[in-house]
Amino acid sequence: MPKKKPLILVTNDDGITAPGIRTLIDVMLTIGEVVVVAPDSPQSGMGHAITVNDTIYCDPVKLPEDKKHEEYSCSGTPADCVKIATQEIMKRKPDICVSGINHGSNSSINVIYSGTMSAAVEAGVEGIPAIGFSLLDYSLEANFEHCREYVENITRSVLKYGLPSGVVLNVNLPKLTKSQIKGIKICRQAKAQWKEDFDKRTNPMGRDYYWLAGEFVNEDKGEDTDEWALNNGYVSVVPVQFDLTAHHYIKELNGWDF
Amino acid sequence: MPKKKPLILVTNDDGITAPGIRTLIDVMLTIGEVVVVAPDSPQSGMGHAITVNDTIYCDPVKLPEDKKHEEYSCSGTPADCVKIATQEIMKRKPDICVSGINHGSNSSINVIYSGTMSAAVEAGVEGIPAIGFSLLDYSLEANFEHCREYVENITRSVLKYGLPSGVVLNVNLPKLTKSQIKGIKICRQAKAQWKEDFDKRTNPMGRDYYWLAGEFVNEDKGEDTDEWALNNGYVSVVPVQFDLTAHHYIKELNGWDF
Numbered sequence: 001m002p003k004k005k006p007l008i009l010v011t012n013d014d015g016i017t018a019p020g021i022r023t024l025i026d027v028m029l030t031i032g033e034v035v036v037v038a039p040d041s042p043q044s045g046m047g048h049a050i051t052v053n054d055t056i057y058c059d060p061v062k063l064p065e066d067k068k069h070e071e072y073s074c075s076g077t078p079a080d081c082v083k084i085a086t087q088e089i090m091k092r093k094p095d096i097c098v099s100g101i102n103h104g105s106n107s108s109i110n111v112i113y114s115g116t117m118s119a120a121v122e123a124g125v126e127g128i129p130a131i132g133f134s135l136l137d138y139s140l141e142a143n144f145e146h147c148r149e150y151v152e153n154i155t156r157s158v159l160k161y162g163l164p165s166g167v168v169l170n171v172n173l174p175k176l177t178k179s180q181i182k183g184i185k186i187c188r189q190a191k192a193q194w195k196e197d198f199d200k201r202t203n204p205m206g207r208d209y210y211w212l213a214g215e216f217v218n219e220d221k222g223e224d225t226d227e228w229a230l231n232n233g234y235v236s237v238v239p240v241q242f243d244l245t246a247h248h249y250i251k252e253l254n255g256w257d258f
Numbered sequence: 259m260p261k262k263k264p265l266i267l268v269t270n271d272d273g274i275t276a277p278g279i280r281t282l283i284d285v286m287l288t289i290g291e292v293v294v295v296a297p298d299s300p301q302s303g304m305g306h307a308i309t310v311n312d313t314i315y316c317d318p319v320k321l322p323e324d325k326k327h328e329e330y331s332c333s334g335t336p337a338d339c340v341k342i343a344t345q346e347i348m349k350r351k352p353d354i355c356v357s358g359i360n361h362g363s364n365s366s367i368n369v370i371y372s373g374t375m376s377a378a379v380e381a382g383v384e385g386i387p388a389i390g391f392s393l394l395d396y397s398l399e400a401n402f403e404h405c406r407e408y409v410e411n412i413t414r415s416v417l418k419y420g421l422p423s424g425v426v427l428n429v430n431l432p433k434l435t436k437s438q439i440k441g442i443k444i445c446r447q448a449k450a451q452w453k454e455d456f457d458k459r460t461n462p463m464g465r466d467y468y469w470l471a472g473e474f475v476n477e478d479k480g481e482d483t484d485e486w487a488l489n490n491g492y493v494s495v496v497p498v499q500f501d502l503t504a505h506h507y508i509k510e511l512n513g514w515d516f
Contacts, residue, residue, distance in 0.1 A: 047337070048305030048370045055467040056456075079305070079371075084468060087454045109383060111502055112306045113337075118370075125367060125451050153516050161514055166449070167504045186511040188503040191424070193383050196345045198314075209313040210342060239504035239511055244369055245446040246425045246497035253444045253497055256419055258411050 006032035006095035006159055009085050009123065013043040013078045013102065013115025016061070016071065020101035023144035024133065025069070027151045028098060031159075034069040035094070036061075037085035039078060039115075044104070048118040049077045058084050078119035086126055096159055097123035100133035101151065103142055107134075107172045107226040107236060108190040108218065117170055121242050124168040129158050131168065136230060137175040146178040150235050154184070163239075170238040174230050185234040190225035192218035264290035264353035264417055267343050267381065271301040271336045271360065271373025274319070274329065278359035281402035282391065283327070285409045286356060289417070292327040293352070294319075295343035297336060297373075302362070306376040307335045316342050336377035344384055354417055355381035358391035359409065361400055365392075365430045365484040365494060366448040366476065375428055379500050382426040387416050389426065394488060395433040404436040408493050412442070421497075428496040432488050443492040448483035450476035 008028045012021040016038035028034045037058065043049075058081075061071040072089055074081045082097060099119040106114040116132045123130035133151055135142055154171055163169070170189075174181065196214040203209055218227045226236035266286045270279040274296035286292045295316065301307075316339075319329040330347055332339045340355060357377040364372040374390045381388035391409055393400055412429055421427070428447075432439065454472040461467055476485045484494035 042311070045308045045310035046305070047307040047376060049307045050303040050305070050371050051470055052303035053300070055461075055469060057465065057467050059465075080470070083454050083470065084456060088456050088458070088468065109500070112376075112379065112383075112500055113308050118305060121370065125370075157514050157516050164507060164510075167507050170502075184516050186508055188505060188508065189501055191501070196341050198342060198346050200346065203313075207315065207317075209315050210346065211313060212309055212338070212341065237511065238502075239507040240502045241504035241507075242367070242370055242502070243447055243449070244428075244496075244498045244500070244502070246499040247446065249422060249425050249497040249499075250444055250446065252422075253495065256415050258415050258442050 007092060008032045008034050009090065009094040009097040010034055010036045011038045011078055011081045011099050011119045013039065013046060015039050015042045016073050018103060019142065020103050020135065020144060023147060024098060024101050024151065027148050029069060030152065031155060035085065035090055036071040037074055037081045037089055039081060040073040040075055043077055043115045045113050046077050046115040047113050048079055048121065050079050051076045056080055056084060078115040079122040082119050082122040094128055096155065097128050097130040098133065098155060101144055101147055102134035103140065104138040105134055105136045105172055106132060106170060107230055108192040111170055111189060111240060120168045124242060129163040131155060131158060131171055133171045135173045135175065146181065147173050166241050166243055167239050170240045172226060172230055172236045174233060176233060180233060181235060182233040185229035185236055187226040187229050187236045187238050188224055189238050190218055190227035191220040192216060192227060265350060266290045266292050267348065267352040267355040268292055268294045269296045269336055269339045269357050269377045271297065271304060273297050273300045274331050276361060277400065278361050278393065278402060281405060282356060282359050282409065285406050287327060288410065289413060293343065293348055294329040295332055295339045295347055297339060298331040298333055301335055301373045303371050304335050304373040305371050306337055306379065308337050309334045314338055314342060336373040337380040340377050340380040352386055354413065355386050355388040356391065356413060359402055359405055360392035361398065362396040363392055363394045363430055364390060364428060365488055366450040369428055369447060369498060378426045382500060387421040389413060389416060389429055391429045393431045393433065404439065405431050424499050424501055425497050428498045430484060430488055430494045432491060434491060438491060439493060440491040443487035443494055445484040445487050445494045445496050446482055447496050448476055448485035449478040450474060450485060
């Protein structure tokens, strides 16, 4: 770790007032200098959305006088928050970006729908070591106390070891008590998916509409996956890359006769 | 190719009335049976967003009597369109899903912000062979004529050869005339990024706001990248995966002392 306090960018996708980000800010204040730039409203399921055809507001939040860090409430998506933080708000490039703690899982295929992870990936694209944290509890009243120790350890480890270019971490924490958690497992993303089952209704004007509903189905029985780790009492850590090239398939494609 | 006409799902992120999707539909009607489920308004930059806390409308579009295919206009994101098409609209699983033709590039890092590609990825997650097509011309008046031959060939090739589980194709077409295009190149995603330069303004009420602006910077000089191919007159085809695990970094992470 640098002798100077590390500069930490904190963001999320549940919005700046969510209990998850409040816990994350608390933990980060024990580690370094903190700047928060987070959405002014919940952005769950936003994937890696950015605001291309609309204005973005980003206003400082007035904090109690004993607070020494800065917070900004942003009308944009989580990826927007990271872009605007690094380009407009922060005086220098942050040493790390942490996103979350998300209210709900971002394990397995959820990573591609996740605003929490999109913020971490956006930071990674900009060359900033980054971690997304999620707790397997969708409730607004979720208890994040048992997350503190793991969030702190993993953040300090990334500051100590660094991350290679093109890699960020996706950390998920099981909904367990501190004594029930067995430790940290490094994992791969399980091959699982959502089986949708839309809830079709008719509005008072007679027009049909849908609610997205569904069931998470994991047919990947590997014991090296994030799903296995979480189901067996571990905190899962998946290294995530944003070079999406399926390198293993390039040779095969070159054999196609278009 | 199956003897029965293939069933083709067509979608995009520029909206159902965009010229790009009209060209794509035209080409697909020469190949198979077509069902269109596309956003009712432009969704550029939506990444892999899904609608989790709002209703989704999906209404049939009345077509001229000589048209034998079906079209649906959907209030959701591109990923929503694929989910609702496969679960609610189509009578059987489509043989292929094509998305686009996007007005603007989805090469390199743009793939992570791309609604066009999120639709293709969503189809891939559901086990449907899928292709995203994009033309390097943001104009609403873009000329898609030279795309037809390549769109048809690549689609027929995917129907013929299939794609392995977990892989979809990201196809970008240069803004050139038919005779200027040198052919198809299989590529990897170039390591490039956007350097943001927000345009900060003040609204009539005195509150600051931003427009996202920036410049695309490619420092990846590899001649096997999509950027190289497009800059040298080729149609780029990148196989894209949605297992985001950085498998090469798992061993290293296991050596960390958390």
